[in-house]
Amino acid sequence: MPPSSTPQTPTSPDSVGLVQSQIMRFDQPLMLECGRALEQFELIYETYGELNSERSNAVLVCHALSSDHHAAGFHSDDDKKPGWWDALIGPGKAIDTLKFYVVCMNNLGGCSGSTGPTALNPATGQAYGPDFPLVTVKDWVKTQAMLCDRLNLPKLHAVVGGSLGGMQALQWSIDYPDRVERCAVIASTPKLTAQNIAFNEVARQSIISDTNFFEGDYLSHGSSPKHGLMLARMIGHLTYLTDEGMRHKFGRDRPSATNYSYDVRNVDFEVESYFRYQGDKFSELFDANSYLIMTKALDYFDPAANHASLSEALSQTQCRFLVISFTSDWRFTPARSRDLTDALIAARKPVSLANVEASQGHDSFLFAIPRYVALLSAFLTSPLLKPKESAHAD
Secondary structure: OOOOOOOOOOOOOOOEEEEEEEEEOOOOOOOOOOOOEEEEEEEEEEEEEOOOOOOOOEEEEEOOOOOOOOOOOOOOOOOOOOOOOOOEEEEOOOEOOOOOOEEEOOOOOOOOOOOOOOEEOOOOEEEHHHHHOOOHHHHHHHHHHHHHHHHOOOEEOOEEEOOOOHHHHHHHHOHHHHHOOEEEEEOOOOOOOOOHHHHHHHHHHHHHOOOOOOOHHOOOOOOOOOHHHHHHHHHHHHHHHHHHHHHOOOOOOOOOOOOOOOOOOOOOOOOHHHHHHHHHHHHHHHHHHHHHHHHHHHHHOOOOOOOOOOOHHHHOOOEEEEEEEOOOOOOOHHHHHHHHHHHHHHHOOOOOOOOOOOOOHHHHHHHHHEEEEHHHHHHHHOOOOOOOHHHHHH
């Protein structure tokens, strides 16, 4: 079912309204999994709703590959587009800001305000560019915990994320088991398949082979590998959608119903126009080095890598889990969510699994699909199960 067609505005009753980003600076060295350290860094974040007196209603939202800290609301009265998860965050929505204090930050290595390749390296006075160290999901979770410490949030009511955000939520349950009460892993996977790694590599090669990439040092050349980044986005976006969805939205419609251009460089079909627009827009907003870093973080994610099994890796978790997949998601298929759920059951952890009927493919987690909204809302508001209780519902 498609999302509501009612446009959101800052004054909509179910919107968090106008929001302001905040920056937290950390001056202590941060040791990363890759073996390198950042002497100092900044994290940009937004919050929605009110923290209760017990400081017990905080929900951390972890963003996906191309998202950022602006998850809900608007930055100005003239803003035409709300935050990327506005469909699920707000008064009365799945993540209800009348009940919860929601925190979302831009991950380290990003390009939306947190320290990343476009930030100045204090050692050189120039942008880090290709010298920015590789970061991992585990590093992101570590810095999220540091931000929560600064915000005096010793325990989280829930950690929630879709896609790459779901990986972070899962890593939270492993690395900080005593700080998380609920963990929602949505449209995600405990590790990438070879096919998914291949998709990421094709996208990276599109960027690296751009003549304006300059070995990642394009900023000092006053340039940007926009064409390569556009192709990378088009490849990624294609895997987020479905044949059914594109057939319904575009079919074989053409901007000109009577004429063919007979030029391979021209746009003949609406779907071509859509993908070029998406690629062009993304190439103007996102940094290529950040894209390379984040896709590598996706590839490397595997919490079972240093354990005998995934269930062993999850053995020390203490929270309740909700795992949601979508029937049309072929990027992170429902089978991957079942793998995670089976591992949690084997580890005797409380978990509920739902495979939601949806036609939007991997992007389904961004939409307010009624059953999905009801599941997430119930998970966040219902009392915690007794320890060692589990439920498995298809």
